Amino acid sequence: MTRVIICAGGPVEELCDLLSYVNKETVVIGADRGSLYCIAQGITPAIMIGDFDSVTAEEWQQLQQTNAEIERYPAEKDDTDTNLALQRALALTPTEVIVTGVTGGRLDHYEAVLRKIYELQQDYPHITWQIASRRNHIRFLLPGTTKLNKSALAYVSFFAYGGDVSSVTIRGLKYETTNEPMPLTCGLFTSNEFIGEAATISFEENTIMMIMSED
Amino acid sequence: MTRVIICAGGPVEELCDLLSYVNKETVVIGADRGSLYCIAQGITPAIMIGDFDSVTAEEWQQLQQTNAEIERYPAEKDDTDTNLALQRALALTPTEVIVTGVTGGRLDHYEAVLRKIYELQQDYPHITWQIASRRNHIRFLLPGTTKLNKSALAYVSFFAYGGDVSSVTIRGLKYETTNEPMPLTCGLFTSNEFIGEAATISFEENTIMMIMSED
Structure with a gap:
């Protein structure tokens, strides 16, 4: 490790x-x-x-x-x-x-x-x-289901990176989505928040940029 | 105007x-x-x-x-x-x-x-x-030939945005290229410099992110 x-x-x-x-x-x-x-x-x-x-x-x-x-x-x-x-x-x-x-x-x-x-x-x-x-942590998430752990940073945002992501499912955050499209230009998956200690995000192709941040 | x-x-x-x-x-x-x-x-x-x-x-x-x-x-x-x-x-x-x-x-x-x-x-x-x-100016360039004017910022860098750019030609900067591929992940078109007052960049598809910057 x-x-x-x-x-x-x-x-x-x-x-x-x-x-x-x-x-x-x-x-x-x-x-x-x-x-x-x-x-x-x-x-x-x-x-x-x-x-x-x-x-x-x-x-x-x-x-x-x-x-x-x-x-x-x-x-x-x-x-x-x-x-x-x-x-x-x-x-x-x-x-x-x-x-x-x-x-x-x-x-x-x-x-x-x-x-x-x-x-x-x-x-x-x-x-x-x-x-x-x-004030920011950035990761790139690959296709599949990724488990996310709450951090000290208040907000979690997601962006398609390098191409559209057709279907995104989020569980365990304040704003959940089910098979929602995330085009490259989409800025709507931002400023989400953990409601418990963990959450998941699932998608099937391309890459998602995840940014945890605080004001 | x-x-x-x-x-x-x-x-x-x-x-x-x-x-x-x-x-x-x-x-x-x-x-x-x-x-x-x-x-x-x-x-x-x-x-x-x-x-x-x-x-x-x-x-x-x-x-x-x-x-x-x-x-x-x-x-x-x-x-x-x-x-x-x-x-x-x-x-x-x-x-x-x-x-x-x-x-x-x-x-x-x-x-x-x-x-x-x-x-x-x-x-x-x-x-x-x-x-x-x-310290930074950012623009997105569309396919075709774009004329660039020297600014007060010393460096000019280019990145493929949203997808690979197959063939990039640069004229009038310190480092020129001719039909050079620029994949999405490419960080090699950075810290270029003007040698005169103007330069051009040409490519045929997708989008290039241009960043003029200074230390």
């Missing part, structure tokens, strides 16, 4: 509370400047990865003085620091990967990570891939 | 500089709390719309003392304040609609607006629909 947390270098005010996710089996990976964010939250990442072009010489020294395994890549590489961290996470055969530090700031960076997580969820369906920020 | 600017009530630090978009033919619409944001930036919206459940009694009085046309809806309505503002914008037969105050904070709200703008761009292709924040 290996959980991997990747902390990337996006705006620091968007980070989730790392400590709330960490137990003794959790592996924390710092992607570039995200490594410093982990240390600021009292966690030394097991692995630090990236080109580290966003850290100062002094900060780089600080990172080298830790026990972390450091993988430094040239700045002119073919992949982003976050993607390198995601590949590194895969090698740990995780059951769950949570990525933070990828929201806020540049929306092109966010869109790129979103698509990567979508792709990884398709390619590695036995792993739960999640993007987490202070 | 009517430009409409809609200011919604998202996190205020995300707002674009409204004054830089306004000339004497611009119509400004405040959506709910966004109306107060406009006034704070020295602009009284021509139209204020929403349920105004996010403003205090005192703020509501302040809004009523302006010359704005106010359309107040009941809180239990079928649409969001932003969608009501977008519908109101349509009635002004605009050539361009810019929406700000919809980024940051809750990502379900952002995703819902994104899908609505995507849908409106398909349904009203002669209007340019744009989401603007302080």
Whole structure:
């Protein structure tokens, strides 16, 4: 049951509370400047990865003085620091990967990570891939019935991703649906709420983006 | 050549500089709390719309003392304040609609607006629909050749939206492509840059999401 947390270098005010996710089996990976964010939250990442072009010489020294395994890549590489961290996470055969530090700031960076997580969820369906920020948790759900557990975030919203979803059934949330169509452009499956501790969502094709959020 | 600017009530630090978009033919619409944001930036919206459940009694009085046309809806309505503002914008037969105050904070709200703008761009292709924040401008491009003008934002990125784009040709940016495939999951068309004042992008089917951004 290996959980991997990747902390990337996006705006620091968007980070989730790392400590709330960490137990003794959790592996924390710092992607570039995200490594410093982990240390600021009292966690030394097991692995630090990236080109580290966003850290100062002094900060780089600080990172080298830790026990972390450091993988430094040239700045002119073919992949982003976050993607390198995601590949590194895969090698740990995780059951769950949570990525933070990828929201806020540049929306092109966010869109790129979103698509990567979508792709990884398709390619590695036995792993739960999640993007987490202070106020939002994002997952991609695959066809079938998914059990959802209530979280500290008040609202749960669903969007078709990459194509229409023809028939969606929701049980255990405030607003239930039965075989309701969810076109790509649909914004009606939003701001739903848990009434108990668990709920389910079922559909048969394509992918649903789930966002848990709070004001 | 009517430009409409809609200011919604998202996190205020995300707002674009409204004054830089306004000339004497611009119509400004405040959506709910966004109306107060406009006034704070020295602009009284021509139209204020929403349920105004996010403003205090005192703020509501302040809004009523302006010359704005106010359309107040009941809180239990079928649409969001932003969608009501977008519908109101349509009635002004605009050539361009810019929406700000919809980024940051809750990502379900952002995703819902994104899908609505995507849908409106398909349904009203002669209007340019744009989401603007302080650091990001987002548009949906339709098949054909689109001329792009350099903006103050350093980077321009492209993503397939809602389905794969089979063949993309870019001219006039630092990284040019010729009939390059852009799958839905592709994050490689990012952080491109203008080398002159204008560029073009051409493709034949589906939709491309364009994000201009800066660090």
